[in-house]
Amino acid sequence: MMQNQIRIAAVIPAAGIGSRMGLTEPKQYLHIAGKTVLEHSVAAVAADPRVEAIYIAVAANDTWIKTLNFTERCPVRLVVGGASRASSVYAGVSAAKTDGFAWVLVHDAARPCLQSDELKAVIDAGVTHEDGAILALPIADTIKQAQASGPQDIAQSIPRDRLWRALTPQVFNTVQLSNALTKLGVDNAAITDEASAIELTGGHPKLVVGRQTNIKITQPGDEQLAASFIALMKQ
Ligand SMILES: Nc1ccn([C@@H]2O[C@H](COP(=O)(O)OP(=O)(O)OP(=O)(O)O)[C@@H](O)[C@H]2O)c(=O)n1
Numbered sequence: 001m002m003q004n005q006i007r008i009a010a011v012i013p014a015a016g017i018g019s020r021m022g023l024t025e026p027k028q029y030l031h032i033a034g035k036t037v038l039e040h041s042v043a044a045v046a047a048d049p050r051v052e053a054i055y056i057a058v059a060a061n062d063t064w065i066k067t068l069n070f071t072e073r074c075p076v077r078l079v080v081g082g083a084s085r086a087s088s089v090y091a092g093v094s095a096a097k098t099d100g101f102a103w104v105l106v107h108d109a110a111r112p113c114l115q116s117d118e119l120k121a122v123i124d125a126g127v128t129h130e131d132g133a134i135l136a137l138p139i140a141d142t143i144k145q146a147q148a149s150g151p152q153d154i155a156q157s158i159p160r161d162r163l164w165r166a167l168t169p170q171v172f173n174t175v176q177l178s179n180a181l182t183k184l185g186v187d188n189a190a191i192t193d194e195a196s197a198i199e200l201t202g203g204h205p206k207l208v209v210g211r212q213t214n215i216k217i218t219q220p221g222d223e224q225l226a227a228s229f230i231a232l233m234k235q
Pocket residue numbers: 012013014015016017018019020021028057081082083084085086088089108109110111216217218
């Protein structure tokens with residue numbers, strides 16, 4: 001498969017409300033390092049020429065998206081997201097499938113610090129491995145499981161050998177991912193990332209080492225950390 005024949009649609013789930021941030025606006029519309037978190041994430045996935053279209057899943061009642069102006073080299077389309085991340089992803093994947101893209105790359109709007117070397121690596125692996133590929137990081141800390149009765153009382157330590165934490169982007173064959181999400185249902189709580197859907201339908205996506213800086217803005221203060229990482233990337 002010639003690399004110039006690889007046409008990828010990026011799907012950006014951006015229909016969440018960012019409740020854990022405790023803000024009045026969704027975290028993807030926070031301004032850091034001169035533009036919104038979403039604009040950083042869109043620009044990050046557009047950095048690879050194999051990405052030929054970007055589908056952003058936004059909430060049906062989103063009033064912020066129309067204030068943004070995307071100037072990427074490839075078309076940016078909006079689709080209506082849903083009540084779950086998986087449903088938002090499914091809306092973008094379905095649009096990409098309709099438009100004839102054989103490959104999809106899913107990247108959280110809340111991960112604005114993606115770097116181009118990570119993007120290239122996960123695309124290279126995702127389009128050559130039969131079950132796709134995801135960016136991930138091996139767990140470097142000791143893992144504790146809390147007691148059911150006490151959320152901050154240790155029940156046990158979990159062996160961390162062979163444990164990784166998933167990041168995004170995640171890259172898959174469009175039909176394979178679409179079929180998995182259709183079969184499992186987008187309200188299936190077990191589907192917290194796209195790889196989960198592939199795994200639950202028998203696949204084994206490739207793990208590609210990402211960067212520690214590829215954080216997901218989730219809790220208060222993460223936006224400052226992301227802004228610092230973006231400033232460092234520009235140096
Ligand atoms: N129904 C949803 C829920 C989440 N997302 C997107 O999925 C990404 C990762 O989800 P998360 O960090 O959980 O975002 P939120 O759901 O907005 O955060 P919270 O759980 O704190 O409300 C985010 O870019 C978010 O916008 C989405 O498109 N549709």
